[in-house]
Amino acid sequence: MYAIVDIETTGGKYNEEGITEIAIYKYDGHKVxxxxISLINPEREIQPFVVNLTGINSSMLRNAPKFYELAKRIVEITENCILVAHNAQFDYRILCTEFKRLGFDYERKTLCTVELSKDLIPGQKSYSLGKLVRAVGIPVTDRHRASGDALATVKLFKLLIDKDTSKTIIQKSIRLNPKYQLEPRHIDIIEGLPSITGVYYIHQEDGEIIYIGKSKNIKKRINQHFTGTNPKSKKIQALVTAVTFEATGSELVALLKESEEIKRNKPILNRALRRTSFTHALYSFVDENDYINLKIDIADHRKKPITTFSNRQSGKSFIEKAIEDYTLCQKLTGVYKTKTSCFNYDIKTCEGACIQEELPEHYNRRVSVLIEKNSYKNKNMVIVDNGRDIDERSAILIENGVFKGLGFFNLNYQINNIDVLESIITPMNNNRDTQHIIQSYLRRNKRLKVIEINS
Structure with a gap:
């Protein structure tokens, strides 16, 4: 017997979420x-993004029953059942947390339809519930509401049972407890960590750092390490005895510190990050007709790029947006291979640089603006971002196109005065990785405060 479950929550900090809606369908393998199905008053605030996603708001739940009023019914309908959910680890954890608040140990065997789908319906672009059920032709209504998602999971599970012709895959996937139950020592470590942005250091018994990472929520990220099943996570789980951290407030500061700390300490489990963090770059050259051409290409450390990208797709998306934003020619940006005019010229969105109809100086002016905006070559500037406290800001200093270091300040005069600014900056190494980190962050965070300074 199976209890197919979907839960909607308030969102918020890990293990502090509350349930706003629950749907359970008891399924015997043939029929429900x-x-x-019930709304639940979570007795806590619902995160705004959750309200937008589910449509469930606090006024709808004001008169809904509280969890303790429904607990007995949940226990009864799931008794002697295997709990089935799409991402069972999440739904089961939320249920266990709610019961734990009532002083009750809730324990059921679990089955995850994400895990089963990867085995029985391989090769899908996405295993999110909405995209997966659409891909296999299962109708879904009331998406992101408990009843709608649970019914879609019932239909998906029915399909998975049919596909498991050997009747062994589902049996092997049943878990007695949460799939990745935390050990007591891991729980103790997590409880001592904050949910803040920063860099964390994972130590083994002799104090040696075995892994360095960054996160916008250190506690949540360490929990992911402790519950992961990939080889790196398993090594961390086996070796960890302590986790220390450094608050940064800013994700950019965390990225820069993480990169430098990994290079300095060379932790045994950070080997993948020792390699350059970008694969493709944007280059420019002037063709025989005096037009500046742009090209996304594999990163070549012998050349100086305008900016760099983590992968080819990121570079491709950038150049496609640049064509639109700066009215650039598809041919001169390497997007449209042709010996004549580009496609955009035919639809009147290219000024004709591809067939020398637009003068080079006019076209090159727009390309130069793009290059200037996405390269800090020869620039003197300070990037201002979040600090570690509410009244503090971080400052990343670039002098003559070179990353000099970073620091924290409380008063604006500290960054408007170059001598004072340099005194609060901690020097750091400038290299291709730091350039990539800064340029990528600036591209993603358009509203970031950047102050040009006079050296």
């Missing part, structure tokens, strides 16, 4: 034999 019982069901339970």
């Amino acid at each position: 034999v019982d069901q339970f």
Whole structure:
């Protein structure tokens, strides 16, 4: 017997979420034999993004029953059942947390339809519930509401049972407890960590750092390491005895510190990050007709790029947006291979640089603006971002196109005065990785405060 579950929550900090809606369909392998659907008053705030996603708001839940009023019914309908959910680890954890608040140990065997789908319906672009059920032709209504998602999971599970012709895959996937149950020592480590942005250091017994990472939520990220099943996570789980951290407030500061700390300490489990963090770059050259051409290409450390990208797709997306924003020619940006005019010229969105109809100086002016905006070559500037406290800001200093270091300040005069600014900056190494980190962050965060300074 199976209890197919979907839960909607308030969102918020890990293990502090509350349930706003629950749907359980008791399924005997052929048909639904019982069901339970209810809104729940979580007695806590619902995150705004969750309200937008589910449509469930606090006023809808004001008169809804509280969890303790429904707990007995949930226990009864799931008794002697295997709990089935799309991402069972999440739904089961939320249920266990709610029961733990009532002083009750809730324990069920679990089955995850994400895990089963990867085995039985391989090769899908996405295994999110919405995209997966659409891909296999399962109708879904009331998406992101418990009843709609649980019913879609019932239909998906029915399909998975049919596909498991050997009747062994589902049996092997049943878990007695949460799939990745934390050890007591891991729980103790997590409880001592904050949910803040910063860099964290994972130590083994002799104090040696075995892994360095960054996160916008250190506690959540360490929990992911402790519950992961990939080889790196398993090594961390086996070796970890302590986790230390440094608050940064700013994700950019965290990225820069992480990169430098990995290069300095060379932790045994950071080997993949020792390699350059970008694969493609944007280059420019002037053709025989005096037009500046742009090209996304594999990063070549012998050449000086305008900016760099983590992968080819990121570079491709950048150049496609640049064509639109700066009215550039598809041919001169390497997007449209042709010996004549580009496609955009035919639809009147290219000024004709591809066939020398637009003068080079006019076209090159727009290309130069793009290059200037996406390269800090020869620039003197300070990037201002979040600090570690509410009244503090971080400052990343660039002098003559070279990353000099970073620091924290409380008063604006500290960054408007170059001598004072240099005194609060901690020097750091400038290299291709730091350039990539800064340029990528500036591209993603358009509203970031950047102050040009006079050296």
